[in-house]
Amino acid sequence: MLPFNDPDAVRAAFAANPGQIAGIIVEPVPGNAGVYLPMPGYLDFLREITTAQGALLIFDEVMTGFRLALGGAQERFGIRPDLSCFGKIIGGGLPVGAFGGRAEIMDCLAPVGPVYQAGTLSGNPLALAAGLTALQELSSSNAYVRLEAAGAALEAGMKEAARAAKIPVQFNRLGSMFCAYFTADPVHNLADAMKSDRARFAKYFHAMLGRGIYLAPSQFEAGFLSLAHTSDDIEKTIRAAASALKGL
Secondary structure, eight states, X not given: OOOTTOHHHHHHHHHHSTTTOOEEEEOSSOOSSSOOOOOTTHXXXXXXXXXXXXXXXXXXXXXXXXXXXXXXXXXXXXXXXSEEEEOGGGGTTSSOOEEEEOHHHHTTBTTTSSBOOOOTTTTOHHHHHHHHHXXXXXXXXXXXXXXXXXXXXXXXXXXXXXXXXXXXXXXXXXTTEEEEEOOSSOOOSHHHHTTSOHHHHHHHHHHHHHTTOOOOSSTTXXXXXXXXXXXXXXXXXXXXXXXXXXXX
């Protein structure tokens, strides 16, 4: 396990294990400890070093796939991984997942290759019908323009609410993914996230709940906007946050 946004750690791992690293598996935008973003050039570095070392670059796009763009984070950042895995939206909210990648890798799977892969929910007709409908909706509307506008409005309002309350908050956002960390320092990886004030977040969570806004009850959960959220919803959230932060 290596820290995110740390090229030196990756170089050291390859140097310590010459010819033994099969691949790097990474969330291009980690969403399991809040949300922190790849620093400029970091994903490009991972692509370059894995190619140079003969290792695979594998993107876990279970959260980011079809959320940050129709082509996921790899489209957003212009990086082509060797393999990608997806979930959640692939089934329109129903249980299903998918993975794919370069033909020479996928040809290792049966019936062409020797690797057998199957699953109880693989190809479930109900989940695939729901997922296809969701993907068609995303493809035929200006979904990502709307999500970006909603995310930008929420980010601006939340940052202003924190400034007005004089409370140190790092509001990380990309597209419709976001997280507010109660810390004065930037959050680039898990170690940074662990420095946040979780006791203050707990008070904030209950203050927001009391104002009709139900956030995830952990500092380390990602927040997501959807096309169902209206500008009124965002304004209500910002007003609640301004009030809740002043109360802290």
